[in-house]
Amino acid sequence: MSIPDGSDSSSGRNHGNRGASTAGLQGRQELKPTFSGWSRTRPSSHAPLRHAQFAQDGDKCRSKKGDCIMADWVKVAGSLSAISAGSRTTVWGVNAASAIYHYTNYDGSPWINIPGGLSDIGAAADGTVWGVNSGNQIYRYTGDQSTTNWLGINGSLVRIDAGSRTNVWGVDSAGSIYRYTNHDANPWLKIPGSLSDIGAAADGTVWGVNSSNRVYRYTGDQDPSDPWADVNGSLKRIAVGSRTNVWGVDPAGSIYRYTNNDASGGNPWVKIPGTATDIAAGADGTAWHINSAGDIFRYTGDQPS
Numbered sequence: 001m002s003i004p005d006g007s008d009s010s011s012g013r014n015h016g017n018r019g020a021s022t023a024g025l026q027g028r029q030e031l032k033p034t035f036s037g038w039s040r041t042r043p044s045s046h047a048p049l050r051h052a053q054f055a056q057d058g059d060k061c062r063s064k065k066g067d068c069i070m071a072d073w074v075k076v077a078g079s080l081s082a083i084s085a086g087s088r089t090t091v092w093g094v095n096a097a098s099a100i101y102h103y104t105n106y107d108g109s110p111w112i113n114i115p116g117g118l119s120d121i122g123a124a125a126d127g128t129v130w131g132v133n134s135g136n137q138i139y140r141y142t143g144d145q146s147t148t149n150w151l152g153i154n155g156s157l158v159r160i161d162a163g164s165r166t167n168v169w170g171v172d173s174a175g176s177i178y179r180y181t182n183h184d185a186n187p188w189l190k191i192p193g194s195l196s197d198i199g200a201a202a203d204g205t206v207w208g209v210n211s212s213n214r215v216y217r218y219t220g221d222q223d224p225s226d227p228w229a230d231v232n233g234s235l236k237r238i239a240v241g242s243r244t245n246v247w248g249v250d251p252a253g254s255i256y257r258y259t260n261n262d263a264s265g266g267n268p269w270v271k272i273p274g275t276a277t278d279i280a281a282g283a284d285g286t287a288w289h290i291n292s293a294g295d296i297f298r299y300t301g302d303q304p305s
Contacts, residue, residue, distance in 0.1 A: 072272060072273045072274060072299065072300065072301040073273075073274055073289070073297035073298065073299060073300060073301075074107075074297065074298050074300050075295060075296065075297055076107055076110050076296045076297065076298055077107070077110055077111075077296075078093075078095075078101070078110060078111050078296050079095055079096070079293075079294035079295070079296070080093035080094065080095050080101065080278075080290050080294055080296055081093075081094060081095055081096045081277075081278070081290065081294060082094045082119070082120050082121060082278050082290070083121075083278055083279075083280045083288050083289070083290050083296070084121050084122050084123040084161065084162075084239075084280050085123060085239075085241070085280035085281060085282040085286050085287070085288050086123040086124040086125040086126070086127070086128070086162070086163075086202070086241075086282055086283060087125040087282045087283055087284045087286060088105075088282060088284055088286045089103075089105050090103075090123050090124070090125060090127055090129075090282070091103035091123065091280070091282075091286075091288060092121050092123040092129055093111075093121065093290070093296070094118045094119065094120070094121050094131070095294065096294065098117035098118055098119060098133065098134060099113060099117065100113065100114040100115075100116050100117070100118050100121065100131070101113055101114065102114055114141075114143065114149060115149050116131075116139070116149055116150050117133055117134075118131035118132060118133050118139070119131075119132060119133055119134045119158075120132050120158070120159050120160055121160070122160045122161035122162035122168070122200070123162060123280075124162040124163055124164045124165065124167075124202060125163075125164065125202045125241075125282060125283040125284070126164050126165055126202070127144065128140075128141075128162045128164060128165045128168070129141035129162065130160050130161075130162045130168055131150070131160065132157045132158060132159070132160050132170070136156040136157055136158055136172070136173060137152060137156070138152070138153045138154070138155045138156070138157055138160065138170070139151060139152055139153065140153055153184060153187050154184075154187060155170075155172075155178070155187060155188050156172055156173070157170035157171060157172050157178065158170075158171060158172060158173050159171040159196070159197055159198055160198075161198055161199050161200045161239075161240075162200060163200035163201040163202045163203070163204070163205070163206075163240070163283075164202045165182075166180075166182050167180075167200050167201070167202065167204055167206075168180035168200065169198050169200045169206055170188075170198065171195050171196065171197065171198050171208075174194075175194035175195060175196060175210070175211065176190060176194065177190070177191040177192075177193050177194070177195050177198065177208070178190055178191065179191055191218075191220065191227060192227055193208075193216075193227065193228050194210055194211075195208035195209060195210050195216070196208075196209060196210055196211045196236075197209050197236070197237050197238055198238070199238045199239045199240035199246070199281070200240060201240040201241055201242045201243065201245075201283060202241075202242060202283040203242050203243055203283070204221070205217075205218070205240050205242060205243045205246075206218035206240065207231075207238050207240050207246055208228070208238065209235045209236060209237070209238050209248070213234040213235055213236055213250070213251055214230065214234070215230070215231045215232070215233045215234070215235050215238070215248070216228040216229060216230060216231065217229045217231055231262055231268060232262070232266060232267060232268055232269075233248070233250075233256070233267070233268065233269050234250055234251065235248035235249060235250050235256065236248075236249055236250060236251045237249040237276075237277070237278055237279055238279075239279045239280050239281040239287075240281055241281035241282040241283045241284070241285065241286065241287075242281075242283050243260075244258075244260050245258075245281050245282070245283070245285050245287070246258035246281065247272075247279045247280075247281045247287055247289075248269070248279065249276045249277065249278070249279050249289070252275075253275035253276055253277065253291070253292065254271060254275065255271070255272040255273075255274050255275070255276050255279065255289060256269040256270065256271055256272065257269065257270050257272055257287075272299075272301065274289065274291075274297065275291055275292070276289035276290060276291055276297075277290060277291060277292050278290050285302065286298075286299070287299035
């Protein structure tokens with residue numbers, strides 16, 4: 001076991017960019033995310049579908065009504081570039097123009113636009129939502145508490161995820177890893193290691209991948225001298241809903257789900273049909289993904305087809 005870093009040496013890895021830029025700055029600011037090319041109305045090309053569509057990249061459609069029906073994923077109208085799911089009813093995403101959307105829980109009109117502009121977003125089962133924008137500025141959603149939709153939090157991150165109000169993690173542009181302290185005046189604690197993507201769950205579970213696509217599970221609450229356990233596999237994106245609901249996407253876009261057994265034949269991942277560029281996993285078993293075209297899918301492989 002070793003601390004994750006950006007190298008791919010089989011003989012061992014260094015401890016990464018421990019001296020990288022620090023996200024833990026003092027104080028907080030009343031800020032709003034920068035607005036960047038969003039519209040309050042969904043483009044006509046993304047109008048609600050008349051019937052639910054089930055789809056899986058590379059498969060053929062089959063339906064009595066002409067819809068696209070497949071076992072593993074249901075297609076949801078819209079276009080996103082990043083997605084996060086805390087639960088079945090807490091799903092957020094951002095599109096290629098940085099516009100922010102919240103799932104309505106109604107596939108007939110699935111998305112409501114939230115003012116602001118973000119490049120990455122993290123949504124938790126308890127309703128907590130965090131995001132970062134293209135300038136690496138950090139925000140926490142407050143639209144359910146005040147007329148200000150987003151509160152600026154000091155620091156600089158490129159990726160962020162929220163498992164709960166008290167379990168928020170991020171990665172900065174140098175690959176340094178930060179955990180939220182739950183105190184906005186001094187918000188970030190630097191964790192040893194280097195990652196390119198990170199996933200945090202409501203139960204405290206945290207996974208990450210580095211720039212060499214190596215996979216790690218956080219064990220710093222069990223062994224602070226060795227805070228990251230290597231897990232076999234090669235992933236570019238990772239999402240964590242709980243200890244038993246971990247999903248990832250490899251560099252080729254293939255989708256994998258964790259088997260909950262690190263020693264299962266040397267491969268702890270089961271391949272799920274479909275291709276993706278980003279993936280989301282909720283505490284209740286919910287999973288979503290988006291593909292390279294921006295199409296949005298919700299997992300239904302655990303339900304009768």
